[in-house]
Amino acid sequence: MKILLVEDNRELADSIYSLSAQEGYICEVADSLSDACQKLLLFSYDCILLDIMLPDGNGMELLTQVKLQHMNCGILIISAKNALDDKIKALDDGADDYLTKPFHLSELNARLRAIYRRKQLGGNTLIIHQEISINTVSFEAKVHSTLLDITRKEFELLLYLVVNKNRVISRQAIAIHLWGDYIDNQPNFDFVYQHIKNLRKKISAAGGKDYIDTVYGLGYKFNGDKYEISQ
């Protein structure tokens, strides 16, 4: 996947660049609107990560331009503005998704992947890892072609873990991914543990291996290489 990152904050751009490197994406960084326009003229990208507030203008201008020229790239807005109106406006104007700062890198990754699946992979809605296959349209997950009897939240959790394969995902990131702002004033994230526990149980009941690792006090990791190394 080839990404154009339009972000004026160097440190944040570095973080996203690192994420891209780890995930094997090609990422180019533009720190201003003019820079981004130039890059768009010369190259084509699968996805644009676009900050709205830029030193030389509003990121929405770029959005309009991309839409006018019918460029086939997904656009993910990353903005500090979290008002509902801003989100609605951005989505109306043709953005594919809207992520509010501060975000978790795993969340950004999951959304990038989702846009990529929709935009570039066309009908390919199946995500497969070894014996596990996930259908993002019918919301079904199978292990060795046995349909897993999981709730919607558990499905989303599994998808989130698999998409962020080999990444450590914090409990907070999982909680926010599954419940959004509703989780705000809960004192701990024990319920994440409960969900993980149920998911593990259901996968192993269907004959799947346990890929989900607990990483100290940090969170969880879908360890894709687990059994390849030990074998």
Added chain:
Amino acid sequence: MKLASKFTLWFLGILILITPITITIGYYYIHQKIDQAETERLQTINDLVASQVKNGFKPAAYTLGRPVNIRRFKGPLPAALKQTERSSFFNKDLNRQDCRLTVTSYYHINSQNYQISSYDYIVKADEILSGMMRGVIWKIILITLAMAITAGIVSKYVMAPFYQTLKSIQSFSLKRQEKIYFPRTSTREFRKLNEFVQLMTDKLSEDYRSLKEFSENASHELQTPLAVIRSKLDLLANTPIQEDQAGLVADMQDAVEKLSRINRYLLLLTKLENHEFEHKDQIRFCTVTNHTLSIYQELIKLKSIQVSKKVDKHILIKLHPVLAEMLVGNLISNAIRHNLQNGHIQVELNAKKLIVRNTGIPPKIPTDELFQRFKKGNQSSEGIGLGLAIVKQICTISGFSVQYTYKDDWHIVCVVFNDRRVLTEPAAELSVLQ
């Protein structure tokens, strides 16, 4: 009381106060003038009679029919050659008190001493007074009537600029960001008022704009560093680290989480205070309530909480959907969070109010204080203490009232809706779900 009536009352008060004084003064002068005129007249008569006596005429020719009394007397002339005397007596024929003025003069004519006195009846003091009183009463009645009639008309005309100003202020809205203009007026006070109001509203608009700008800037300025910290921590967590380091990262992640949450809530409160959530459409409050309950299902199960709900259908309320979600979400998540294992939650919604009851440990501070920012039942708890402040703020700007009580082991939060924002459809049904 209207300004015009106030002025009228003051004027009448002064009139009533001053009238007796003017009556006294008027009475005194009239009385004096009458006496003086009468005395002068009688004196002239006396002088005339005296000169007739001097010239040897018979005084009878002049005194005929007049009450003049001439007396020759021995002895020296008294020191005062002219004496006036008034005496009042009861006149039986007229059946009233009468007043007589007698002027006595002394003359030395042809080496003889004469005393000539004449008298006349004069208008009595009481009569002057009663006449004046009658006039004054008429005067007061006429003035009062005239004022009562004209006050309304004149005040409407004079006060017109004032009411115009009032109307402008009433329709002024900070959100619309438009200046208000006043028509020119010749009344100095109103001109001053208009100038002042103009200045004030301009200043308000300016302050509001800068506050809005600040809250937007603060959002951007704080969210970006937070995003940097969060992303770096994510990256750090993905490097090969040891258990103790992982513990440190986890603690930092918790703190950043809390920080970003506080930031978001404070910004939200500012936006609420700025009334940035105006909404004209109705939302289905019942749907919002049911939806919120279903979102928290997992958390409810985790604590084995029993939920009973009594939510009427078709409750339409004029409220921004974001605010409605936040209001119900905060109340229900609080009810879950501060609940006991195997506790209970009761949610009741009807066209009048929303009540959320939950079991839990008794509050340590007065329940009213829990609506204040950063006030927590347990100061060391993980929460940020802004949830109820937001509930309160949403209620305030929507004209709802909210109360938190603790009674019979139940924490009860009751939100009473503003009638003007509620629209109910008939055929409300009850649905009871365990």
